[in-house]
Amino acid sequence: MTAAMDKDYVLKTVEERGTRFIRFWFTDVLGFLKSFAVTDSELEGAFEEGMGFDGSSIDGFTRIEESDMVAFPDPGTFTMLPWRANGGDNGGTGRMFCDVMNPDGTPFEGDPRHALKRMLAKAADMGYTMYVGPELEFFYFSDSKGTQTLDRGGYFDLTPLDVASDLRRETVLTLEKLGIPVEYSHHEVAPSQHEIDLRYADALTMADNVMTYRLTVKEIAHKNGVYATFMPKPIQGENGSGMHVHQSLFNAEGNAFFDANDPEGYNLSPVGKAYIAGLLKYAPEFCAVTNQFVNSYKRLVPGYEAPVYVTWARRNRSAMVRVPMYKPGKEVATRVELRSPDPSANPYLAFAVMLGAGLKGIEEGLTLMPEATNNIFHMTEAELEAAGIQTLPKDLGEAIGLFEGSELMKEVLGEHIHSFFVANKKAEWSEYVATVTAWEQDKYLSIL
Numbered sequence: 498m499t500a501a502m503d504k505d506y507v508l509k510t511v512e513e514r515g516t517r518f519i520r521f522w523f524t525d526v527l528g529f530l531k532s533f534a535v536t537d538s539e540l541e542g543a544f545e546e547g548m549g550f551d552g553s554s555i556d557g558f559t560r561i562e563e564s565d566m567v568a569f570p571d572p573g574t575f576t577m578l579p580w581r582a583n584g585g586d587n588g589g590t591g592r593m594f595c596d597v598m599n600p601d602g603t604p605f606e607g608d609p610r611h612a613l614k615r616m617l618a619k620a621a622d623m624g625y626t627m628y629v630g631p632e633l634e635f636f637y638f639s640d641s642k643g644t645q646t647l648d649r650g651g652y653f654d655l656t657p658l659d660v661a662s663d664l665r666r667e668t669v670l671t672l673e674k675l676g677i678p679v680e681y682s683h684h685e686v687a688p689s690q691h692e693i694d695l696r697y698a699d700a701l702t703m704a705d706n707v708m709t710y711r712l713t714v715k716e717i718a719h720k721n722g723v724y725a726t727f728m729p730k731p732i733q734g735e736n737g738s739g740m741h742v743h744q745s746l747f748n749a750e751g752n753a754f755f756d757a758n759d760p761e762g763y764n765l766s767p768v769g770k771a772y773i774a775g776l777l778k779y780a781p782e783f784c785a786v787t788n789q790f791v792n793s794y795k796r797l798v799p800g801y802e803a804p805v806y807v808t809w810a811r812r813n814r815s816a817m818v819r820v821p822m823y824k825p826g827k828e829v830a831t832r833v834e835l836r837s838p839d840p841s842a843n844p845y846l847a848f849a850v851m852l853g854a855g856l857k858g859i860e861e862g863l864t865l866m867p868e869a870t871n872n873i874f875h876m877t878e879a880e881l882e883a884a885g886i887q888t889l890p891k892d893l894g895e896a897i898g899l900f901e902g903s904e905l906m907k908e909v910l911g912e913h914i915h916s917f918f919v920a921n922k923k924a925e926w927s928e929y930v931a932t933v934t935a936w937e938q939d940k941y942l943s944i945l
Contacts, residue, residue: 613849628832637691
């Protein structure tokens, strides 16, 4: 389908449905969804000339003296919003993701969607298309003011312990109405923790889908009088929420990660091994993007399933990168799973840095370290050091230091996003380390 056909289809659909409002979506650098609505009468002009808006109030966009931005809707992302289909809004409300441009028509360097597109273009120049399939976990709570859970269920538990089955079901059905295929959903390990897995797609489509998914989960929860959160570690002593990202590269011959004649028996091609080696080498540098908040590092601690050590394995789920076991006849499914990211990440930037690290591994011809076959969590510091196993950053301060000094991250994200991200995260870390917590008061006030 051509872009012209896409545009004509959107205009025709809006007219036939009597849709009056179309929401234009984009994200700021941190991945918070932004939106404004245009009327049906403005839509055709928006396709041709874009819609101007003030970018100075958007985190990571522009300064006040250079605030004019233009949003160009991507007609291939058009869909109707199911939760806006009733009431007085009889024609429903549509939405499209936008590419943010400068007034002169050049791509805006601070647009996260553009950062991902730029990396996908690099991959295409190397002959590759990136596919991803993320698994996003989240919690349901009674409201946004606390962590009162809805159940005491555990992994894969069914009713009556899992009282949120109907919430998940309604969410899955709503995602399908939005054109987002779902593979499966289930209760996760922690009380009131859940997971809905999206069927793999190309990286740009999936980044758009993740943004839609997070809003949909929250909308359905709100409709049912509860609160859904993608906060990485909301409950002390319980597992946090991850976003395991399955990823693969395809070329003209098919899955570029698969090799039936792999001498080591992993069924991994040299390209696949170098890609994994790139993820491992650069993970400490991109961790600030895939785990971008102070709270993210409360999840990345030993003992709660989240990976801490920079290793890879096939069966070993304590490793940071897992290679799901090959099944005969399923060459297309050969992939790697990065287990360290959490669902609060900006998916455009997260997929961009993963791809950038993997492609760098291919370019550099990196050698893949030996597979971690034992439980890394049980290894001593001396054993880890002897095996040459690195750890991920222990907190946001350490992560942002590694990110700031990373030439690869500057190259992948561009100077604009990189410099804003560093400044924003340094400010967050400074605010956090100066805060006196309830833990400190409980620990020290009565004895000092």
